[in-house]
Amino acid sequence: MAKELKTLRLILGDQLNHQHSWFNSETDSTVYVMMEIRQETDYVVHHIQKVLGFFSSMRNFAEFLKERGHELIYFKINDKDNEQDLEKILKRLISERKFEKFEYQFPDEYRLDKQLKKICKELTIETETFDTEHFFTERGDLEKFFKGKKQLTMEYFYRDMRKKHNILMVDSNNPEGGKWNFDKSNRKKWKGEPEIPHERGFRKDVSAILKEINKAGIKTLGGVNEKSFNWPTSREDALSVLNYFCKNLLVHFGDFQDAMHTNEAYLFHSRLSFSLNTKMLNPREVIDSVVDYYYEHKDEIDISQVEGFVRQILGWREYMRGIYWKEMPGYRRSNKLRNQNDLPPFYWDAKTKMNCLHHSIKNSLENAYAHHIQRLMVTGNYALLTQTHPDEVDKWYLGIYIDAIEWVEITNTRGMSQFADGGIVATKPYVSSGSYINKMSNYCKDCHYNVHKKIEEDACPFNSLYWNFLDSNREKFSKNQRMNMMMSLLDKKDSEEMKSIRKRAASIIEHPSDF
Structure with a gap:
């Protein structure tokens, strides 16, 4: 031997x-x-x-x-x-x-x-x-799956994963509930009902470790209650958060996963991403726990709640990891829109009159957390509309969120959020005017700015920035079929209105601290 x-x-x-x-x-x-x-x-x-x-x-x-x-x-x-x-x-x-x-x-x-x-x-x-024995896929699986394809479409990858791992399937070809994707059911605005249970939180005393970090002189951002640290830091903690999500939050997760509200930091979200990304939890056991709970409570929980959650882990998470290993190291330098501006100063202190950005950034600074729509359609949307350099955006997202590790951060930020990869991850830029934020939140209700105005002094900055962004990138988006409708509406705007829009947008971009 x-x-x-x-x-x-x-x-x-x-x-x-x-x-x-x-x-x-x-x-x-x-x-x-x-x-x-x-x-x-x-x-x-x-x-x-x-x-x-x-x-x-x-x-x-x-x-x-x-x-x-x-x-x-x-x-x-x-x-x-x-x-x-x-x-x-x-x-x-x-x-x-x-x-x-x-x-x-x-x-x-x-x-x-x-x-x-x-x-x-x-x-x-x-x-x-x-191998880390964590993911459903190996590094090169996604590249093999899309070999010879012109477009990488997450939905096809997701369906294949569902079949391969027999998750939410009636049989080998038919999905539970008769549809593969219930995304259209996952876009409800939360208006105070149903009641949101308090998150499965923790009150850990981390003052001793904090002293060590301070002694080392490590530069950090954000704040913390050192006597009441609120994140799971052990497998036992992580499993308790998973069980709590199944029993208390899953029932409405899908309905309100895109919703935002001034009084709610987490809504019905699971807060499992840190446990997953440190590998204290395995994605298989997370999905199995959620799906098993659904099957045991089908009379209480709709398939749309569960499918939306499974899609984020089995589909999006594995897809983004595959993109990362397919496109690195060049991906971290991609800047197809050639954006060059600095990230506005209020990203570091939340001092802005824009209510949506104030609350999303404040939540990020206080909790090291914001859910995917706050990241994509508020902070990310604004950074893209103000033509911020993706390097600046990457540093902020990678630093500020507790779950941010480059393989998952950079693909979501540089790809999905900033369209810096030119369309590898997303087929169109995820940009919007203030109307989308108003549709999905109560942020606009008490905002300093009017979401229905475009160019006036009290007009929502997102509105002029949105049309200015389309105008500035007219040539780049002219052949993007998914942008046809918005580019057509842009073409119908008269020259005087566009002149005012450009002027307002330029003022916002050049003097971000004034807004």
Whole structure:
């Protein structure tokens, strides 16, 4: 029998997968390493709750490993022997502890994938890579699925995933409820009814970790109640949030998943994305739990509530990961509309008279959270209409949200939100005037600006910005069939109105702090 090599295994901060096959048995020859390092806290300015969430979750995972008898080397942020750099720490450990083999799970970020490949090339010991055992798909599956196709359409990929994994299917070809997609049922405005249950929150005291972060001098954004941290940071926490969602929020999730309201931070959303993206939860168990609960309560819960949730995880999440690995590294530089402006200053303090932006940004700063429509149709919409450079938008989204990891952030931001990829992810820009925001929220009700006006001093800035954006990109959108109707309406506007629209839009773009 061959002798087991003395092996060092790396676990990254978003690889907290308690169910990974690595942990099925303990051996004296295997040592795990985890690290809190400035390399990861400083590549962008992160929300303080994001740093706290990761550090706390990593430390809980470390305890899980130790309790099961695994040997672990853990570097806290202020440890004296913490060199704050992945390569330096790994090479020193391998040399000092005389490891004979190095193993790691595939990273989900391109920069870490590249860095670890470089490290392994320079090592003189044996190396091996493993799957994270988390996603439904492998990195290259989406590219294979769309090989030879001119257009990448998420819906076709989603249907194939439903069939392949037998999720919400009556039989091998027919979907539950008679339709594949109930998106048209997922667009209701919440007007105070039905009552929204309080989120499954937490009151964790993270003051000790916060002191360590401050001592390290890590620059962060946003705020936190250090005595009442509100995010799940262990598998037990994450499972409790999942169960709470099924029992209390799923019944109305689909109806109001696009709704926005000044008094509600979460509405009927699950708050599971952080647990999923750190891998404390597996997407299969999340979908199974939701679908099983639906089948047990079909008399209370409509298929549209469940399908909308499944589509986000089985469809959109896997699709975006596939796009990421298909298009990187060039994707992070894409700027097809050649937008060059800075992100308006109020994205960092929520000090704007525009009610929709004030509330969406305030929620982001206070909770490290905003749901997908706030991100897409409020903050993202405004950034695109003001022709902000996608690099600026990426940094903000990657930093401010607790669930933001580049593989899922950049595809949603640069692709779906900013149309910077020229149509790889989205077939048309997701832009709108104030009318859409008014349709889906109560933001416009008490706003300083009038959503029904375009060019007056108290006119909603989104309105002139919207028409100005179409006008500025007339040539780029002229052959986009999905833009035909709006471009036709643009052509019908008289020259004087367009002159006023351009003037108003220019004023907003040049002096964002005035609005």
